[in-house]
Amino acid sequence: MHEHGFVGRIEWAIAGRAQPGQPVSGDRGIVLDTGGGAALFAVVDGLGHGTAAAHAAEQATRVLTQHRTQPLDALMVLCHRALAHTRGAAISLARFDRVDTVCWLGVGNVESQVLGAGPVGAAVRATMLLGAGVVGDRLPATLRPQSIPVRPGDLLLMATDGIVARSTGEVDLADSASGITTGILALRARTSDDALVLAARHRGVTEAAP
Numbered sequence: 159m160h161e162h163g164f165v166g167r168i169e170w171a172i173a174g175r176a177q178p179g180q181p182v183s184g185d186r187g188i189v190l191d192t193g194g195g196a197a198l199f200a201v202v203d204g205l206g207h208g209t210a211a212a213h214a215a216e217q218a219t220r221v222l223t224q225h226r227t228q229p230l231d232a233l234m235v236l237c238h239r240a241l242a243h244t245r246g247a248a249i250s251l252a253r254f255d256r257v258d259t260v261c262w263l264g265v266g267n268v269e270s271q272v273l274g275a276g277p278v279g280a281a282v283r284a285t286m287l288l289g290a291g292v293v294g295d296r297l298p299a300t301l302r303p304q305s306i307p308v309r310p311g312d313l314l315l316m317a318t319d320g321i322v323a324r325s326t327g328e329v330d331l332a333d334s335a336s337g338i339t340t341g342i343l344a345l346r347a348r349t350s351d352d353a354l355v356l357a358a359r360h361r362g363v364t365e366a367a368p
């Protein structure tokens with residue numbers, strides 16, 4: 159599965175696939191236009207594999223789509239309630255509210271990072287602190303979204319645990335979001351799990367679209 163597009167000036171792409179031999183993936187990448195050039199991104203990993211995992215991920219997708227403008231902590235609680243009778247899921251949420259800020263919140267093992275241009279290629283500017291728990295079963299005691307300063311061109315990367323930890327030096331920030339996600343999926347997907355990676359970046363307010 160490969161998708162890509164723009165929300166306003168925010169370029170995004172998703173690449174994912176089911177574990178080899180499974181009919182459906184329990185991983186979902188979600189891109190929601192929240193108006194005014196802002197966007198909400200989510201990556202959901204339904205526990206386990208197959209249709210039960212996909213069902214949990216679909217419940218989260220439905221809730222996030224319906225309530226997309228709510229604060230991130232409220233969205234996580236709504237997902238938790240909606241997933242109560244499912245296997246549960248790991249969920250990471252990230253919102254581009256303005257040109258210079260990403261706000262994010264994660265429960266479970268979906269890793270998110272912001273990469274920026276460093277002296278020798280891409281460098282990690284921020285890594286999401288993940289709350290321990292399973293959405294639908296057990297939330298952490300506190301849900302505290304973090305605000306991360308970003309510059310136009312910085313890359314938000316979100317990946318399920320079906321993606322092996324990557325060397326950031328492999329990411330070419332000059333590549334399109336679509337090229338980056340396709341490359342990571344091709345090189346870094348575990349054969350033992352569903353795998354999905356989402357990339358997004360603000361292209362700035364004056365720069366011409368690529």
Ligand SMILES: [Mn+2]
Nearest residue numbers: 203319320351
């Ligand atoms: Mn997984």
